[in-house]
Amino acid sequence: MKRSKTMELGVGLFMLAGILGLIFLGLRVSGLSLEAPGDSFRLEASFANVGGLKPRARVTMAGVTVGRVETIELDTEWYDARVVMELDAELEGALPEDSTAAILTSGLLGEQYVGLSVGGAPETLDDGDRIRDTQSALVLEELIQQFVSNMVKE
Amino acid sequence: MTDSPLVEVEGLRFSRGETEIFRGIDMAVPRGKITAIMGPSGTGKTTLLKLIGGQLTPDAGRVRIDGQEVHALSRKALFGLRRRMGMLFQSGALFSDLDVFENVAFPLRVHTDLPETMIRDLVLMKLQAVGLRGARELMPSELSGGMARRVALARAIALDPELILYDEPFVGQDPISMGVLVQLIRRLNDALGLTAVVVSHDIKETLSIADYVYVISDGEVMAHGTPQSLDVDRDPRVSQFIHGEPDGPVPFHYPAMDFHADLLGTGGPR
Amino acid sequence: MIERIRHLGRLGCEVLEGLGRAAIFLGLSVAGLPSAEGIRLWLRQMHFVGVMSLAIILVSGLFIGMVLALQGYTILVDFGAEDALGQMVALSLLRELAPVVAALLFAGRAGSALTAEIGLMKATEQLTSMEMIGVDPLRRVVAPRLWAGFVALPLLTIGFSVIGIWGGQLVGVQWLGVFEGSYWGNMQASVDFLDDVANGLIKSLVFALVVTWIAVYQGYALIPTSEGISRATTRTVVYASLAVLGLDFVLTALMFGELS
Numbered sequence: 001m002k003r004s005k006t007m008e009l010g011v012g013l014f015m016l017a018g019i020l021g022l023i024f025l026g027l028r029v030s031g032l033s034l035e036a037p038g039d040s041f042r043l044e045a046s047f048a049n050v051g052g053l054k055p056r057a058r059v060t061m062a063g064v065t066v067g068r069v070e071t072i073e074l075d076t077e078w079y080d081a082r083v084v085m086e087l088d089a090e091l092e093g094a095l096p097e098d099s100t101a102a103i104l105t106s107g108l109l110g111e112q113y114v115g116l117s118v119g120g121a122p123e124t125l126d127d128g129d130r131i132r133d134t135q136s137a138l139v140l141e142e143l144i145q146q147f148v149s150n151m152v153k154e
Numbered sequence: 155m156t157d158s159p160l161v162e163v164e165g166l167r168f169s170r171g172e173t174e175i176f177r178g179i180d181m182a183v184p185r186g187k188i189t190a191i192m193g194p195s196g197t198g199k200t201t202l203l204k205l206i207g208g209q210l211t212p213d214a215g216r217v218r219i220d221g222q223e224v225h226a227l228s229r230k231a232l233f234g235l236r237r238r239m240g241m242l243f244q245s246g247a248l249f250s251d252l253d254v255f256e257n258v259a260f261p262l263r264v265h266t267d268l269p270e271t272m273i274r275d276l277v278l279m280k281l282q283a284v285g286l287r288g289a290r291e292l293m294p295s296e297l298s299g300g301m302a303r304r305v306a307l308a309r310a311i312a313l314d315p316e317l318i319l320y321d322e323p324f325v326g327q328d329p330i331s332m333g334v335l336v337q338l339i340r341r342l343n344d345a346l347g348l349t350a351v352v353v354s355h356d357i358k359e360t361l362s363i364a365d366y367v368y369v370i371s372d373g374e375v376m377a378h379g380t381p382q383s384l385d386v387d388r389d390p391r392v393s394q395f396i397h398g399e400p401d402g403p404v405p406f407h408y409p410a411m412d413f414h415a416d417l418l419g420t421g422g423p424r
Numbered sequence: 425m426i427e428r429i430r431h432l433g434r435l436g437c438e439v440l441e442g443l444g445r446a447a448i449f450l451g452l453s454v455a456g457l458p459s460a461e462g463i464r465l466w467l468r469q470m471h472f473v474g475v476m477s478l479a480i481i482l483v484s485g486l487f488i489g490m491v492l493a494l495q496g497y498t499i500l501v502d503f504g505a506e507d508a509l510g511q512m513v514a515l516s517l518l519r520e521l522a523p524v525v526a527a528l529l530f531a532g533r534a535g536s537a538l539t540a541e542i543g544l545m546k547a548t549e550q551l552t553s554m555e556m557i558g559v560d561p562l563r564r565v566v567a568p569r570l571w572a573g574f575v576a577l578p579l580l581t582i583g584f585s586v587i588g589i590w591g592g593q594l595v596g597v598q599w600l601g602v603f604e605g606s607y608w609g610n611m612q613a614s615v616d617f618l619d620d621v622a623n624g625l626i627k628s629l630v631f632a633l634v635v636t637w638i639a640v641y642q643g644y645a646l647i648p649t650s651e652g653i654s655r656a657t658t659r660t661v662v663y664a665s666l667a668v669l670g671l672d673f674v675l676t677a678l679m680f681g682e683l684s
């Protein structure tokens with residue numbers, strides 16, 4: 001009987017360790033937060049070109065991560081990309097209406113993210129609003145093309 | 155109804171691959187008696203037990219136990235029928251991860267909801283019957299072959315079955331444990347009124363306890379009768395087997411070409 | 425020519441027949457409600473296949489994490505991207521290495537032991553005698569082992585990932601001097617719980633089922649001689665490893681193949 005008690009304890013510890021490991025993977029490795037998902041609001045922004053931006057990319061403000069890209073889809077009316085972002089709830093009603101969104105690249109080879117800069121208008125953005133002033137991703141090929149055609153003109 | 159045989163086998167045919175093992179076997183096992191099935195090794199005696207226990211399905215023919223046709227039963231009904239049967243395996247087949255006590259208690263725990271104290275009493279009774287009450291805490295690996303078989307016997311009778319099948323109970327036993335087993339089988343039968351089927355090729359021991367004997371050879375019942383009648387049977391095949399003569403109708407040699415021609419290398423490729 | 429085709433046909437029939445038998449075997453084993461007794465047997469097997477495999481899994485995970493960090497660092501540092509080390513270690517472990525390597529180790533450590541154990545029970549007629557007592561060995565012997573394997577391997581895979589990521593941190597941060605904040609920060613930014621952690625676990629659930637299934641079936645269906653047992657044990661490891669690697673490709677293609 002004693003042997004089966006220690007065995008049960010061993011199995012119990014084993015399973016507990018597995019569950020703790022899963023929690024570690026969730027919180028520490030994939031950065032899930034325990035906060036309720038309701039603590040956020042959505043903003044939209046249209047870009048002429050999103051380059052390599054992907055869903056779940058970071059949205060930053062002054063370098064601080066304040067949210068994530070939720071979806072990217074083609075707007076069939078204007079044929080540009082509509083990006084829906086999920087931002088921390090504390091920013092709701094705090095961002096001026098003329099704030100700008102730009103697609104930036106971290107380092108030369110790093111991943112692309114959305115950078116927000118604050119404007120100065122008195123009106124503020126609320127859940128579901130759209131950021132009008134946007135700056136598309138830099139596409140390396142286009143840059144080179146421009147550069148070459150400028151050279152040719154001169 | 156109680157006078158009808160407990161086990162009836164009719165026209166049983168069974169083959170494994172290309173070889174035909176049984177070519178129509180008929181036998182009847184009377185209630186409360188010890189019936190022996192004998193025959194030279196390799197005649198499929200163990201296979202016959204497995205057919206009776208419903209572990210193998212025959213190609214043709216029927217096996218009826220207490221009027222129920224074994225191979226027409228559903229899996230569930232078959233397992234129900236097996237609760238009324240005990241089987242003693244050649245190797246004992248004790249569960250190696252349980253000790254002696256738990257091995258004997260196993261059928262009780264599985265098939266009954268008896269309280270723990272009752273199970274303990276029953277197990278000790280069965281172990282007492284085979285003389286191994288003192289060995290209850292040993293593991294099967296610590297038992298000698300004869301002891302393992304006695305524990306297996308205690309397990310086989312744990313549920314007080316009506317029918318008990320013995321598969322080669324005497325093989326590989328020293329004379330003392332052989333004597334103990336012979337006595338146990340006879341005594342269990344007399345005391346509990348069990349019906350027993352013993353499969354064996356140990357002639358002396360088997361004939362000493364059996365009430366009725368079937369001799370099987372070449373897939374057929376070669377002879378049957380009481381031990382006394384078989385002893386004086388004049389069929390040369392039967393008397394060769396019963397009296398253990400080395401050569402006779404059952405040849406000593408495996409079928410081969412002429413020995414002289416084989417030595418001279420004239421008969422074939424090798 | 426016709427003989428050849430006939431031979432091929434017979435081969436196909438045999439393979440299908442074998443698969444069918446194995447599938448029926450699986451169905452009969454896992455069917456039925458668990459009882460208190462079943463849970464006790466399951467616990468015992470969890471101890472055997474899970475707890476006893478923990479040491480080898482954790483040690484292997486630690487070394488693989490450390491090697492990944494070492495190898496990854498020398499490549500990433502050329503691009504000045506050593507900050508992405510955590511991301512690389514975590515993604516390789518979670519998506520591929522942990523499920524696959526843990527399953528392979530599990531097949532070798534626990535799978536072969538399951539085959540040999542069940543095979544020995546068959547060779548000593550324990551399974552037959554259980555049937556004669558009126559207990560279904562599929563329920564009593566096979567089912568607890570199947571369930572234990574199914575639960576244990578995903579847990580072991582989690583352990584493998586965790587200790588591997590920690591081992592990578594040990595080498596990358598403590599030894600090679602990657603900034604600790606960027607090791608974890610980059611990891612958190614790029615690892616997605618559903619896409620990476622959960623998909624890795626789904627993989628390992630599939631592997632657990634396949635490996636344990638192969639192991640117990642090989643044990644149950646083997647020819648009960650000493651040669652038969654040794655062959656079946658070898659077959660368990662070979663078939664299980666091939667199945668894991670093959671299925672890994674299929675699952676990876678399904679999960680990550682069409683990520684735009």
